[in-house]
Amino acid sequence: MRSVFVIARKDLRQRLRDCSAIVLGLVAPLTIAALMSFAFKGTESFHFTLGVVDSDHGPVASALIHALESPASRQIVTVKMYLSESAARAAVRNSKASSALVIPAGFSTSVTTNRPESLTTVTNVNNLIATNVTQSIATSYIAQLNADRLSVFTALGPSPTQGEINRLAADAATLRIPIQAVEKPVGAHQLTAISYFAPAMAIFFLLFIINFTARSFFVDRAEGMIERMRAAPVRPLEILAGKALSVFVYGLFSLATVAVITSAVFGAHWGNSLAVSLLLLAMVISVVCMTALVIGVSRTQRQAEGFVSILTFGLALLGGNFIFISSAPPLMRHLALFTPNGWALRGITSLATIGGGPGSVVTPILAMLAFSVVIGGVAASLANRAVSS
Amino acid sequence: MVCGLLEPDCGVVTIAGRRAEQELAVRNLVGYVPQDVALYPDLTARENLSFLGSLYQLRSKELAARVAEVLELTDLTERANDRVDSFSGGMKRCLNIGAGLLHHPKLLVLDEPTVGVDPQSRHAILERVQAFGREGMAVLYTTHYMEEAERVCDRVGIVDHGRLIAESTRKELVERLEERDRIELGASGDLERLARACREIPGVENAATTDTSVQVVASDSRRMLPLLLEAAENAGVTVNTVDVVEPDLEAVFLHLTGTALRD
Numbered sequence: 001m002r003s004v005f006v007i008a009r010k011d012l013r014q015r016l017r018d019c020s021a022i023v024l025g026l027v028a029p030l031t032i033a034a035l036m037s038f039a040f041k042g043t044e045s046f047h048f049t050l051g052v053v054d055s056d057h058g059p060v061a062s063a064l065i066h067a068l069e070s071p072a073s074r075q076i077v078t079v080k081m082y083l084s085e086s087a088a089r090a091a092v093r094n095s096k097a098s099s100a101l102v103i104p105a106g107f108s109t110s111v112t113t114n115r116p117e118s119l120t121t122v123t124n125v126n127n128l129i130a131t132n133v134t135q136s137i138a139t140s141y142i143a144q145l146n147a148d149r150l151s152v153f154t155a156l157g158p159s160p161t162q163g164e165i166n167r168l169a170a171d172a173a174t175l176r177i178p179i180q181a182v183e184k185p186v187g188a189h190q191l192t193a194i195s196y197f198a199p200a201m202a203i204f205f206l207l208f209i210i211n212f213t214a215r216s217f218f219v220d221r222a223e224g225m226i227e228r229m230r231a232a233p234v235r236p237l238e239i240l241a242g243k244a245l246s247v248f249v250y251g252l253f254s255l256a257t258v259a260v261i262t263s264a265v266f267g268a269h270w271g272n273s274l275a276v277s278l279l280l281l282a283m284v285i286s287v288v289c290m291t292a293l294v295i296g297v298s299r300t301q302r303q304a305e306g307f308v309s310i311l312t313f314g315l316a317l318l319g320g321n322f323i324f325i326s327s328a329p330p331l332m333r334h335l336a337l338f339t340p341n342g343w344a345l346r347g348i349t350s351l352a353t354i355g356g357g358p359g360s361v362v363t364p365i366l367a368m369l370a371f372s373v374v375i376g377g378v379a380a381s382l383a384n385r386a387v388s389s
Numbered sequence: 390m391v392c393g394l395l396e397p398d399c400g401v402v403t404i405a406g407r408r409a410e411q412e413l414a415v416r417n418l419v420g421y422v423p424q425d426v427a428l429y430p431d432l433t434a435r436e437n438l439s440f441l442g443s444l445y446q447l448r449s450k451e452l453a454a455r456v457a458e459v460l461e462l463t464d465l466t467e468r469a470n471d472r473v474d475s476f477s478g479g480m481k482r483c484l485n486i487g488a489g490l491l492h493h494p495k496l497l498v499l500d501e502p503t504v505g506v507d508p509q510s511r512h513a514i515l516e517r518v519q520a521f522g523r524e525g526m527a528v529l530y531t532t533h534y535m536e537e538a539e540r541v542c543d544r545v546g547i548v549d550h551g552r553l554i555a556e557s558t559r560k561e562l563v564e565r566l567e568e569r570d571r572i573e574l575g576a577s578g579d580l581e582r583l584a585r586a587c588r589e590i591p592g593v594e595n596a597a598t599t600d601t602s603v604q605v606v607a608s609d610s611r612r613m614l615p616l617l618l619e620a621a622e623n624a625g626v627t628v629n630t631v632d633v634v635e636p637d638l639e640a641v642f643l644h645l646t647g648t649a650l651r652d
Binding site: 002003006007010013014017018223224225227228229230231232233234235 | 392393394413414415416417419421423425426427428429431432436440441443444445446488
């Protein structure tokens with residue numbers, strides 16, 4: 001058993017002496033997490049400036065502007081009035097407004113006649129979300145007006161007086177935009193980009209340890225060090241366990257350091273410390289077992305590198321290390337549940353948004369441990385062959 | 390098999406009365422020195438020795454003392470804290486052997502320790518191996534160089550195609566040749582053709598080629614020489630040198646296996 005610690009200590013010493021281990025374990029996850037956080041900054045909350053041109057000055061136009069300036073809409077839109085369509089277009093072009101809505105002259109009157117007027121939207125291709133929201137506002141408001149018109153004519157019959165029409169039109173004008181975008185977090189906290197990508201990148205780069213360790217094993221074997229260890233009173237399983245222990249310690253150190261630094265420096269919210277620690281522990285155990293499996297099934301270093309490349313990028317893609325898995329298609333979300341990193345991210349995301357303690361991450365932890373038991377069992381059965389061949 | 394690296398097809402390996410394949414602890418009695426240098430190039434000499442010593446259950450003070458002892462023995466004390474990849478080939482070889490001695494084994498297994506070594510280092514290694522023997526350590530020395538086996542071994546085993554075909558003292562093995570001599574024809578041309586022609590001469594027991602010569606085992610070498618030269622002429626091979634060598638291990642090997650040892 002002591003040999004396990006001796007081999008692990010030696011491996012860690014070599015790893016720390018190798019700068020690439022520090023780069024992969026610390027520098028890379030911190031840098032990529034910061035970059036991705038920067039790239040995705042703003043996608044977790046949305047606000048835009050809408051230029052409005054009121055050429056109508058009628059009650060319906062006023063009602064629309066009033067609705068856009070209401071407290072509910074103010075969370076996502078700031079209304080800026082322009083005198084002409086050309087001024088609004090210039091503002092959108094110069095990014096002073098994200099998009100614009102032009103209410104044409106006679107728009108209110110057209111509501112009570114059979115000459116419907118159109119709302120014009122001015123959008124910018126570089127701001128797709130603002131474009132979509134503006135078009136939705138225009139479409140839904142027109143739909144509401146059409147519904148109102150239909151109601152008016154249904155209520156008043158085919159020949160209403162102008163007074164009746166005006167009264168009903170005024171009532172209709174007080175109606176609100178039927179669909180409103182309200183910013184609301186899923187749980188108690190908003191999931192910021194850094195809170196997602198910090199663990200995602202830490203786990204992604206953790207997967208690179210598999211390659212590191214498998215390569216070190218095959219180099220050891222090629223250089224006769226495994227043979228030398230086997231000539232000593234050391235069991236094959238102990239050699240593999242020593243390698244695995246070094247992965248465990250290095251992986252845990254890497255994840256913990258990234259968690260502390262991203263929390264302290266970048267403001268990432270990881271959630272309850274104990275629960276996060278347990279999740280990361282389970283993730284590292286999974287990586288240890290996958291490392292042992294790669295060593296067990298590979299016959300050569302090149303073969304191991306091939307397996308690891310497929311495994312690393314396959315798991316990262318399926319598990320959601322590159323994208324917000326919660327916004328991925330349902331199939332992707334289901335596939336993520338077949339990966340330990342998918343479960344780890346699910347658990348951490350849940351802790352970061354909904355909150356909770358260790359009890360709330362029992363399912364992800366059990367899923368990762370079950371994965372480890374299966375993979376580790378296969379790896380253990382191959383240990384003798386791997387070390388002896 | 391002695392070191393536990395290979396499973397025996399049959400039979401058992403007993404070291405100091407203990408079955409090697411049944412007891413892991415028996416490996417504490419064996420020091421293994423692989424043919425190629427097996428050390429971590431990115432670790433220092435001291436770190437390499439400490440790691441390997443720890444695998445043999447050596448701890449703290451005892452480990453430090455043994456490491457210092459081996460560094461002294463290999464003349465590497467001053468380079469103890471230098472990385473192995475900064476060492477010369479000879480220094481690496483010495484450290485490689487030293488690593489097998491850390492735990493004071495009863496049996497030292499040396500697998501062709503002088504392959505690729507310069508003459509000076511080779512001499513130093515052979516001296517050291519002889520010293521181990523004088524100190525009472527059993528040394529199992531594998532080599533392709535018969536002169537090394539003649540110099541350092543009390544008993545010699547000849548292995549051909551994985552089978553032990555003879556095992557005895559040097560004297561007893563050579564006596565098996567009776568009156569036979571080894572004749573070495575240094576030649577250029579189709580040496581395989583010459584070897585075939587030699588084998589057809591009555592009295593020639595075996596003939597085999599090396600890169601630059603044909604080795605012949607025959608009785609009555611004086612009578613045989615003209616016949617061999619005639620065969621060379623007929624085969625179109627130019628003979629440059631002729632050596633008649635007194636019976637030695639190389640002749641024994643050729644006699645037993647029909648194969649000449651190549652450098």
